[in-house]
Amino acid sequence: MYAQGLINASGDPNAAETPEQLARFQARIDAEEKIEARDWMPAAYRKTLIRQISQHAHSEIIGMQPEGNWVTRAPSLRRKASLLAKVQDEGGHGLYLYAAAETLGISREEMQDQLLSGAAKYSSIFNYPTLTWADIGAIGWLVDGAAIMNQIPLCRCSYGPYARAMVRVCKEESFHQRQGYEIMTTLAQGAPEQKAMAQDALNRWWTPSVMMFGPPDTDSVHSDQSMTWKIKRFTNDALRQRFVDATVPQADYLGLTIPDPECKWNDVTQHYDIGPLDWDDFWKVVKGGGPMNRQRIAARQKADDDGAWVREAALAYAAKRSTQQEAAE
Amino acid sequence: MSDPTLFQYVLGLADDQLVLGHRLSQWTGRAPILEEELALGNIALDLIGQARGLYQYAGALEGAGRDEDALAYHRDARGYLNLTLVEQPNGDFAQTIARQLFYTAMALPFWQAMTASTDQRLAAVAAKAEKETAYHLRHATEWTARLGDGTDESHRRMQAAINQLWAFTGELFEMIAAEAGLAAAGIAPDRKTLRAAWDRTIDATLSDASLTRPDDSWMAEGGRDGLHGEDLGHMLAEMQSLQRMHPGLQW
Numbered sequence: 001m002y003a004q005g006l007i008n009a010s011g012d013p014n015a016a017e018t019p020e021q022l023a024r025f026q027a028r029i030d031a032e033e034k035i036e037a038r039d040w041m042p043a044a045y046r047k048t049l050i051r052q053i054s055q056h057a058h059s060e061i062i063g064m065q066p067e068g069n070w071v072t073r074a075p076s077l078r079r080k081a082s083l084l085a086k087v088q089d090e091g092g093h094g095l096y097l098y099a100a101a102e103t104l105g106i107s108r109e110e111m112q113d114q115l116l117s118g119a120a121k122y123s124s125i126f127n128y129p130t131l132t133w134a135d136i137g138a139i140g141w142l143v144d145g146a147a148i149m150n151q152i153p154l155c156r157c158s159y160g161p162y163a164r165a166m167v168r169v170c171k172e173e174s175f176h177q178r179q180g181y182e183i184m185t186t187l188a189q190g191a192p193e194q195k196a197m198a199q200d201a202l203n204r205w206w207t208p209s210v211m212m213f214g215p216p217d218t219d220s221v222h223s224d225q226s227m228t229w230k231i232k233r234f235t236n237d238a239l240r241q242r243f244v245d246a247t248v249p250q251a252d253y254l255g256l257t258i259p260d261p262e263c264k265w266n267d268v269t270q271h272y273d274i275g276p277l278d279w280d281d282f283w284k285v286v287k288g289g290g291p292m293n294r295q296r297i298a299a300r301q302k303a304d305d306d307g308a309w310v311r312e313a314a315l316a317y318a319a320k321r322s323t324q325q326e327a328a329e
Numbered sequence: 330m331s332d333p334t335l336f337q338y339v340l341g342l343a344d345d346q347l348v349l350g351h352r353l354s355q356w357t358g359r360a361p362i363l364e365e366e367l368a369l370g371n372i373a374l375d376l377i378g379q380a381r382g383l384y385q386y387a388g389a390l391e392g393a394g395r396d397e398d399a400l401a402y403h404r405d406a407r408g409y410l411n412l413t414l415v416e417q418p419n420g421d422f423a424q425t426i427a428r429q430l431f432y433t434a435m436a437l438p439f440w441q442a443m444t445a446s447t448d449q450r451l452a453a454v455a456a457k458a459e460k461e462t463a464y465h466l467r468h469a470t471e472w473t474a475r476l477g478d479g480t481d482e483s484h485r486r487m488q489a490a491i492n493q494l495w496a497f498t499g500e501l502f503e504m505i506a507a508e509a510g511l512a513a514a515g516i517a518p519d520r521k522t523l524r525a526a527w528d529r530t531i532d533a534t535l536s537d538a539s540l541t542r543p544d545d546s547w548m549a550e551g552g553r554d555g556l557h558g559e560d561l562g563h564m565l566a567e568m569q570s571l572q573r574m575h576p577g578l579q580w
């Protein structure tokens with residue numbers, strides 16, 4: 001079932017949206033009312049949300065891979081348990097988000113097919129490999145840290161099911177961020193080789209993390225309409241600045257160096273400046289040219305293929321049991 | 330050391346939970362469906378949690394200053410005292426489920442009996458483990474039914490897994506030399522008494538799933554003496570790599 005199939009009974013899905021409908025919808029948004037699954041909504045609003053929520057869900061799922069890469073090598077039992085729990089949380093986030101997207105009339109299977117075919121994207125940060133244990137600390141600190149900056153405003157998103165899913169997700173993301181920072185603290189205060197490992201991880205994860213907020217406001221295609229619909233509350237650059245301002249002092253505290261010679265406090269703006277970002281490289285990675293794009297999708301595809309017989313068995317079993325039950329009644 | 334036999338016994342129990350928990354954690358990102366990703370991870374977390382409690386107790390019993398990580402990360406396969414069942418590789422999903430079924434059908438009555446242990450720390454570990462294991466067993470029996478009675482392919486794979494892992498079930502009820510004494514002292518359950526409950530669970534689960542109980546033939550042994558198959562060494566080499574590369578550091 002696709003989006004049109006769910007449009008509520010009052011509206012013929014093929015009929016053009018009238019200016020009155022659109023105005024009434026925008027008035028609800030402006031009054032900070034939550035839009036619910038059964039409410040009338042413009043097709044473009046539905047489409048934007050499906051794209052955004054499913055991308056978010058895919059990011060949670062693909063994000064399990066770089067961290068899962070260290071589950072079997074975590075250096076202590078405590079770290080092993082907390083990493084495994086974190087990866088579980090991310091899978092749980094994927095589940096709530098798929099469920100939130102399903103309220104808009106798309107199935108989890110359709111979304112997963114779009115991920116595997118490359119039609120749907122996921123956060124490009126996960127196209128980089130986790131090379132050392134310190135990468136697990138850096139991901140928690142920087143990637144979950146950036147995710148929180150992005151997601152806290154989404155708790156007030158105009159679409160109710162997404163906003164509610166984000167409330168739960170954000171609580172866990174802040175826990176992940178603290179856990180990651182704690183790993184970095186232990187390494188930065190540890191032996192010289194541990195501190196070097198932490199610095200190397202920061203060197204590799206800093207720029208991709210800063211780019212997680214998306215292209216600069218001057219060329220962000222989806223931004224304006226999303227702001228009007230209150231799906232988005234702040235621009236990419238505003239969120240990026242907030243992240244940089246929060247993170248630079250944390251790096252200072254660790255005694256680690258932000259790998260950007262132009263990163264320094266600006267007395268006039270009362271913010272940290274950062275050097276120019278290579279957006280061509282960003283787009284190259286988004287479009288498949290990152291170090292791990294192929295492996296991430298191939299690993300998902302393999303899990304899907306290897307599990308097909310299990311899913312078929314579960315369906316066949318459920319069908320048999322319900323037939324038996326009917327026969328018994 | 331206060332009691333070397335108790336130390337060795339607790340260490341073997343800890344190794345069972347860690348090795349099985351580690352095996353399940355290897356499913357991360359590979360499970361057949363997202364819900365199972367979460368279920369297998371939760372079971373792995375329970376087992377690793379049980380292992381930690383047991384290693385901490387073992388370290389205290391030994392009194393040589395070894396903590397949970399020294400015990401888990403600085404022994405090689407010959408020093409691991411787990412049952413050979415739990416070290417068997419994940420295989421396909423049916424093999425993982427068969428391993429879970431065989432192990433937890435023993436572990437549930439085991440922990441139930443252990444809650445009455447005269448050893449307070451073991452009784453405390455058991456009280457928590459009993460509740461967790463009840464869920465693990467339900468998970469294993471439900472999947473055995475789905476796979477056994479699902480499609481022709483899943484039936485074939487589930488029966489193959491049952492047949493393949495059957496040889497590792499004899500060890501579940503073997504008592505190490507010291508264990509009889511611990512049982513007599515009311516510290517440890519007598520494994521022989523667990524057999525009837527295990528048989529009932531296995532027979533009911535297999536027949537409900539249209540699966541056949543294999544005949545007993547050759548049975549593996551030796552895990553409690555550190556005699557393992559070849560897979561465990563590889564598992565430990567991976568698990569211990571960072572600790573061994575940088576000995577003596579805190580992580």
Ligand SMILES: [Fe+2]
Pocket residue numbers: 060089090093169173
């Ligand atoms: Fe998440």
Ligand SMILES: [Fe+2]
Pocket residue numbers: 060093147151169173
């Ligand atoms: Fe997220």
Ligand SMILES: [Fe+2]
Pocket residue numbers: 090144172173176
């Ligand atoms: Fe997270």
